[in-house]
Amino acid sequence: MAKHKEVKDGIIFPIGEKNEAFSQYFKGQSYLQTLVSDENVDVGVGNVTFEPGCRNNWHIHRDGFQLLLVTGGEGYYQEEGKPAQFLKPGDVKVTHDGVKHWHGATKDSWFSHIAITAGTPEWLEPVSDEWYSNLEKN
Numbered sequence: 001m002a003k004h005k006e007v008k009d010g011i012i013f014p015i016g017e018k019n020e021a022f023s024q025y026f027k028g029q030s031y032l033q034t035l036v037s038d039e040n041v042d043v044g045v046g047n048v049t050f051e052p053g054c055r056n057n058w059h060i061h062r063d064g065f066q067l068l069l070v071t072g073g074e075g076y077y078q079e080e081g082k083p084a085q086f087l088k089p090g091d092v093k094v095t096h097d098g099v100k101h102w103h104g105a106t107k108d109s110w111f112s113h114i115a116i117t118a119g120t121p122e123w124l125e126p127v128s129d130e131w132y133s134n135l136e137k138n
Contacts, residue, residue, distance in 0.1 A: 004111070017033075026055065027055050027129075035114070044118075046115050049111070052109055053104075055132060057125060059124055060101075061095060064118035065117070067092065070089050070090060073110040076105075097119065
């Protein structure tokens with residue numbers, strides 16, 4: 001049974017529509033509610049929600065950064081060469097320009113965060129099922 005089902009109803013902002021535009025870069029279903037998309041502002045802001053087990057591919061933000069503000073559920077964040085970090089509401093992660101990383105929900109929980117993003121994402125390989133299944137909550 002999935003934990004934190006209240007996330008699918010929206011915590012602070014609605015979960016938005018199925019994230020079809022980036023679905024090829026995700027394992028599982030994610031949702032995106034765009035909050036700020038203004039050509040005169042150098043960052044985009046969105047509420048991203050992951051169903052249990054959903055995660056994005058490894059990726060790098062080029063000429064920018066990403067700030068993750070965790071708002072609900074349980075998830076993971078991992079930078080290349082470092083152990084995965086367990087995330088819960090209130091956690092904040094800063095991803096600097098050029099850092100290879102991924103993030104997503106735990107196997108048994110919904111997960112949501114506000115993403116503040118600048119630059120261009122370079123999408124890379126998926127996080128393997130074997131790697132993901134061996135993660136433990138730290």
